Amino acid sequence: xxxxxxxxxxxxxxxxxxxxxxxxxxxxxxxxxxxxxxxxxxxxxxxxxxxxxxxxxxxxxxxxxxxxxxxxxxxxxxxxxxxxxxxxxxxxxxxxxxxxxxxxxxxxxxxxxxxxxxxxxxxxxxxxxxxxxxxxxxxxxxxxxxxxxxxxxxxxxxxxxxxxxxxxxxxxxxxxxxxxxxxxxxxxxxxxxxxxxxxxxxxxxxxxxxxxxxxxxxxxxxxxxxxxxxxxxxxxxxxxxxxxxxxxxxxxxxxxxxxxxxxxxxxxxxxxxxxxxxxxxxxxxxxxxxxxxxxxxxxxxxxxxxxxxxxxxxxxxxxxxxxxxxxxxxxxxxxxxxxxxxxxxxxxxxxxxxxxxxxxxxxxxxxxxxxxxxxxxxxxxxxxxxxxxxxxxxxxx
Numbered sequence: 443x444x445x446x447x448x449x450x451x452x453x454x455x456x457x458x459x460x461x462x463x464x465x466x467x468x469x470x471x472x473x474x475x476x477x478x479x480x481x482x483x484x485x486x487x488x489x490x491x492x493x494x495x496x497x498x499x500x501x502x503x504x505x506x507x508x509x510x511x512x513x514x515x516x517x518x519x520x521x522x523x524x525x526x527x528x529x530x531x532x533x534x535x536x537x538x539x540x541x542x543x544x545x546x547x548x549x550x551x552x553x554x555x556x557x558x559x560x561x562x563x564x565x566x567x568x569x570x571x572x573x574x575x576x577x578x579x580x581x582x583x584x585x586x587x588x589x590x591x592x593x594x595x596x597x598x599x600x601x602x603x604x605x606x607x608x609x610x611x612x613x614x615x616x617x618x619x620x621x622x623x624x625x626x627x628x629x630x631x632x633x634x635x636x637x638x639x640x641x642x643x644x645x646x647x648x649x650x651x652x653x654x655x656x657x658x659x660x661x662x663x664x665x666x667x668x669x670x671x672x673x674x675x676x677x678x679x680x681x682x683x684x685x686x687x688x689x690x691x692x693x694x695x696x697x698x699x700x701x702x703x704x705x706x707x708x709x710x711x712x713x714x715x716x717x718x719x720x721x722x723x724x725x726x727x728x729x730x731x732x733x734x735x736x737x738x739x740x741x742x743x744x745x746x747x748x749x750x751x752x753x754x755x756x757x758x759x760x761x762x763x764x765x766x767x768x769x770x771x772x773x774x775x776x777x778x779x780x781x782x783x784x785x786x787x788x789x790x791x792x793x794x795x796x797x798x799x800x801x802x803x804x805x806x807x808x809x810x811x812x813x814x815x816x817x818x819x820x821x822x823x824x825x826x827x828x829x830x831x832x833x834x835x836x837x838x839x
Contacts, residue, residue, distance in 0.1 A: 467492040517549045520592045536683035536693040544584045559596050571613050579615040586612045623762030624775035636753045644742045646718050653711050655773035658739045663692045664729045674707040690736035
């Protein structure tokens with residue numbers, strides 16, 4: 443006689459079965475028109491994972507937010523997946539808000555918002571994505587990725603048999619993309635003089651970004667305890683994020699895993715750090731506040747744009763877009779020009795992969811390489827190794 447799968451009770455939330463690939467759980471979510479129970483199944487690698495999923499479903503049934511698989515839309519399933527990821531600690535709060543902002547764009551389309559997943563078809567979804575090509579490429583990427591992920595999940599949950607847009611290519615933006623550039627040395631000196639001599643809001647944050655390469659969100663989230671003058675270090679472990687209503691709040695962790703780092707305070711930056719600390723009262727926990735409220739990156743960016751225009755900072759002959767993020771690019775570029783090794787720069791900037799550092803600043807690295815090759819040529823020439831001078835002259839006929 444064949445052995446039957448052993449059943450376990452999932453903390454009273456449903457029945458959990460052992461399967462070949464892991465565990466499967468079932469829970470009653472309602473009754474049909476004939477009074478028969480409607481069961482929902484979930485799978486997982488461990489009993490704990492299955493129980494967590496069953497608890498999430500039970501809570502949605504209790505609160506009235508549960509949606510039957512045959513009626514659920516792509517927007518509703520996306521929201522459930524985002525909520526699950528947050529509740530199960532797969533994503534951080536700041537990431538949750540970014541996903542919700544992306545979802546809002548999908549929800550704005552009446553077809554996607556109201557049509558059950560089983561009734562979705564290729565052509566209307568393609569038309570929706572094509573209607574979004576005026577957005578930035580990064581936003582298009584997020585919308586496309588969210589829709590693909592949700593429909594793959596719908597297949598996994600057996601809501602649909604196949605993903606209707608599995609073969610749909612991701613559209614490209616119609617926006618003309620200007621690469622964010624670093625300030626030239628002349629522009630940087632002009633900006634430095636303005637920020638240190640004129641009364642400019644957020645000047646300390648701008649200077650700190652330009653001279654340390656820190657992201658503005660990281661700077662605005664700094665606490666006084668993050669500064670260690672004795673060790674001459676700044677601990678970066680948080681970032682400023684935006685909620686659904688645009689309000690600023692401090693995320694519990696840095697932007698990325700490698701964003702958590704300790705950077706050295708250079709001799710150039712030390713006077714600035716001491717000046718910033720002197721502006722803080724003893725009872726203040728954070729370095730940068732505006733009337734007791736947090737400061738978001740957008741506020742600093744608007745001020746930065748006003749400053750560069752008012753004081754004629756930029757050289758109009760230099761191509762490329764200049765934004766607040768240019769200050770971070772400027773620091774990285776100066777480091778490369780000074781001969782800093784890519785791996786060291788990667789740590790200071792908090793990049794998760796050396797490829798990000800190399801790809802982002804490839805132009806600066808290439809220029810630095812060319813300059814060093816030219817210096818090497820001069821060195822060889824001083825040694826007497828110069829093929830041009832050793833070539834015999836051709837005889838004149």
